[in-house]
Amino acid sequence: MSSAHHSSRHLQSAAVLDQLVGSGRGIQIVESLSAGLNTVRDLVFHRIHLDVERYFGMDSMCIPLSLDQSEYNAKAEIDIWQIIEAAEFAAASGFITDVDWIRSWLGELRLGGSFGNGPITERVGQYMQLDEDGRRRHFASCLEKVYPEARKSPLVLYQLMPSAVRIVVAVAFGATQQAAKQRDHQAFLLPGILDCGSCQGGVLDNGETCVECGNPVWNYNWLLADD
Template sequence: MFQRRGSVVGSEEQRQVRRDQAADELNRHGNRQDGQRVVTRLADGFTLLRTSLYERVHRDVEQVLGRDSMFLPISEVKAEKVSKTEIELYQIAVASQMNRRRRYVGADTEWFWQWLARLRLGRAATDPLVIRRIGEYLALDEDHGRLAFTDVLAKALPESRRAPLVLFRLVPLAIQIVTAQAFGDRPTAEALRRQQVDILPAITDCRTCRGQLLESGTHCPPCGNPVWRFQWLTAAD
């Protein structure tokens, strides 16, 4: 019923090496034994969110609203790479802020974001620009961080400004849900989903998933849950 999507960052072998290293590091740092499960859920969940969000702000916008010649990027390949990288940086920051609040791996935000950056970005995690961008997000509260993210995304992908604004209210909560699920915090994940339903009640209208939480890395083909398709995002209009 529900489907998975693969990553496009690095080879499968490279991704698996990063996952194994991250799992070992998490186990050592937190004196735990569930590192592999946590890492798998985080990686699968964030890969799906990144891929789905890019589709919503790019392909869905063009399919529904048409391609605007004023918004054509010089290089679509470059625009996709920059956009997906920025999505990753934002996910790392939001997840790190949540860990600071929930203390899944203690309150050491610096260790957590560096660990997650290595998992998601590999060697690029040590790039000074990457470090600066994550730091800028971490210095902002949720609302200002979201606004900063949408502004940066629009520079790389101008058509994202035409996406329904409600999408960008749902995304930070989706990132937090992936984080909560990865660490086995089902009650928090369910509470976050209820917040999403309050923002967009149409989430529960899908006859396939009914807006329920799905396993990390899986999505509902009809509605797009956990990153909803255009017709669901505009259902209240």
């Protein structure tokens, strides 16, 4: 793979990772993580934005004043929460043993220099005081503050998200069994996902999306299906 295809931030993150783990797979892990976390972030934003409009109609009181700014803020909130969850899982799974190190590394990879900024540092500090359920509730509340339409999202969307992030991390580090275990947990929460005729609820490669069900962040037909 030619280095011309990688951004300088990705190459830098890969070099730092290679120094720590010495696997020489730094750039593959960086590109896989980036593709996977971008996909999950963008699909979640799609769910709380377009899908909410489509399924519930547009509530004029809820229309963000400036979509560009609201979209930026919502995606930043999603990214910060993803960094926290991804770091916790990477450390708990033994991919990278130092959780503080991997959190900073992911922060730099995802948000560059702004990861150290006051408001982001404050948000990270809030998450670090909470357990998984607390983080999920705080994430929902932070997202709804910057993007009120998110209040209409089905609860199961938030319940599925921690495993969605863990699957991205497991796939990037080549831990297919860990990824499958997280998908099993999602199928426990929403059994219908295994019925997709296209992907059968299987773990996809990072960056891929099932056009039928929306896997790895299921669309509303599937999230709202009665089982």
